[in-house]
Amino acid sequence: MATAANRLLFLLCTTNLLVLLSTSAAGATTDLDIRVDLIHVDAHRNLTLLERLQRAIHRGSNRFMSLRQGSTKGINGTGMNQSNIQSPVHTGSGEFLMNLAIGTPPLPFLAIVDTGSDLIWTQCSPCTNCFTQSSPIFDPSNSSSFSKLPCSSPLCSALPSSTCTPDCAYLYTYGDSSTTQGILGSETFTFGSDNKTVSVDKIGFGCGEDNEGNGFKQAAGLVGLGRGPLSLISQVGSSLYKQFSYCLTSIDDADMKTSRLIFGSAAVPKNLNDSKVAVTTPMVVNDAHPSFYYLELKGISVGGKRLRIPRSVFRLNPDGTGGLIIDSGTTMTYLEAAAYRQMRKAFIKGIDLPVADSSAVGLDLCFTSPSTAKTVEVPALTFHFQGGHLDLPGNNYFILDDSTGLFCLAMMPSSGMSILGNIQQQNFHILYDLHKNMVTFTPAQCDQL
Template sequence: MYMARKAQRPFPSINIFIILFFFFFSFTLSPFSPQVVSASAFKRLQLFSTEEAQPSSTSSVLSLSLHPHSSIIKLPYDNYSDLVLSRLASDRARAKLINSNIERAVSTFNRRHAVKPDVQVQPEDLKTPLTHSEGGYLARIGVGQPVKEFHLIADTGSQITWLQCLPCDPCYEQSDPIFDPSGSSSFSPLSCASQECTSLEKNQNCKADPCTYKASYGDNFSSMGEFATETVSFGSSGSVDKVAIGCGHTNQGGFGGAAGILGLGGTPVGFPSQIRATSFSYCLVDMDSNSSSSLEFNSAPPGDSVLVPLIINPRIEAYYYVELTGVTINGEKVSIPASDYQIGEDGRGGILVDSGTAITEFPTQVYNSVRDTFVKYARALPPASGFDYGPVKLDTCYDLSSEPTDGYPTMSFEFHGGKTLSLRPANYLIRVDTSGKHCLAFTGSSERVSSERVSIIGNRQQQGMRVTYDLTNKLIGFSPNQC
């Protein structure tokens, strides 16, 4: 177990005139207009400000290699169907946890604003929706001085970046050697008074240095330890000093043998904020391939990107939302009601983009319309029985063992403002066994009233394209064939 280390004289009238003139002149030249922002939004703006950047920060492009989990770490499955079932079961659990987190955040926010100012309401313990290891992507990142490299699960739904550290009890088995902070000259524990520590939701009452963190996940996975700053390295493309990361001394769950989590979420302690990145982007190759791509920071969106507004939910800043207005299949548009794709005043609803969820989830009535329209135009494809095992229910499947080259409907996402993103069959169908069965990679929500739930664009629809999160201009870009 580790140890938690005088009144002013009036101006003459002519001076007042001069002061007002220069005030007006400087105001009109300013590139910023005055605005009122919430405390949390102001904190976010501060952390993205270039004036606040640490001396070691850089605006040059930083790049990490990005690999499907199964191409790096051997998985304990005898057949492909078992692997798919495990992936999809955890995928549904993740989607449920995301919705649960948002509901808790909304409820907590509403309670805070419903009580008297002198009554303290503590935030609820929100769990991070882990990218399920077998269906996730691993980024290779360097930590410490001298540099040691580790495979971390890259996840837009996670906030804290952490890795297992010595000494640890318990530890789980990982493919890389466990990081030893005593061997790094750049490792520096954070104090309770540090901005990074006070940004952690659970550390508002931290009293004994050093600062500690706890990250809780679904399936009883968790990590707890010191919150510290370290130098992180991006292969040969550069490094950034004093990045806040968790050094996990007490860890539960396997995390698929990965050394920890690279948290790409939108909060102040998220990795993009910590390295003062203007953007980040990734390209997800097929999760069953041995290919790799890159996770980049500070790179501009490719010129052919479909750019749509990036929206932050004021009730929970962790996730990245877009306004997806419909799905078009063979020219027929299935519209999504505004009440579903827009975030409500209470913080519910909306559509977020997630790197760790595989299957896109819509409200049930939207999904049913998408499915029925797809079936109408996919009659040339040989039908097959559904894939229905417990929490995993995919009801629209086809036997593609003969590898047909035609008969596939065209499909596209339609975004607010008239932007269109075309999808390939590999984006809307997912293989579920070795015999050639493929199913529609969409599902309907199964919890409560669907209009109160968030929709999720999963990673299946993102594969084979570069997805850019332009944090400065608040845009998300989708660019096919830019891996």
């Protein structure tokens, strides 16, 4: 159990990240581990700390609304030989981008990385409706390794909406009403970093010929890392790739130190079996949202005192309501209001600072910070998961904006579901083990992985 107070340095923690992945240089490697470098998506934008925080909150709010949406939404399909197609809504618009390459010879492109959806796709020519992208649009006729997947393919059957034209035509819909539509194909994808690359053959992907909406314009497609059969982590298939991890540095650091996304055996933290530091909790499966990574949150303690939150507050229901999702693409943690109100009250009682108007920042609870203070005492925060207790460092749940002098809780109230955001995940090496159906948190210096 954590001590009653954590010493907190004034840190601004925003978690919108850009993944830079090198696919040049040394060619394929025999080391099949894949390492991806992560940097902040707002780096080099000359933004103030308040502007970065506001942008992060805005993106996080949109992401939460997408995750909370119902499982189906009516879409008027075009080119799908159906007048009205019911297409499940997926999250999309993740907080990370990845550079990878497609085809033979490999064509580099930039893609959103999304742990809340499954489909891998990129824009393809000939495009009937495509948004502007920085790299050339992929032309499958120029690749010797491209093939169309037949309607009999298991991946075609796994699509939420597909028709035979006679090829496997798909429609995939995201929570902000963005859509991608095209033909399902098979292709070689190339990944890598640290001057190493790995090529993986016969990955099923969406060759998007009609792509609409505002959710994709920072990239040329999307890589789904959800739990469904269409995702990258599911398709690569071998035991080596049935686990991945990431480790996010404190992004307020002026040096923008490198974070990591890792696939393969190197994804396993070195101190995985040290019960004094590692917290392991089982994933929970929900048929209404099979792609999401649910964890069973049993309770919360503030300042070493367990809050009186009924277990039903975090219960995951069969219809997909309730529960808690761990999501790398949501900035702040969102907690059901019944739990959040108790936590908020405990922090107000435990922090000897005046409560301030938080509207300028966009968060719910802020305090006025003394202008001369270098540190502040904050009550310890513990999340009690099934199987272990996760003690959070103080700068994983409180942030400071120097321009306003506001000292704010990086969490928000919600209704319908809860989400463990990525500010709360920073400086933990987080392993997703799809063999054992477990998620493990271990403290780490993420810039040293």
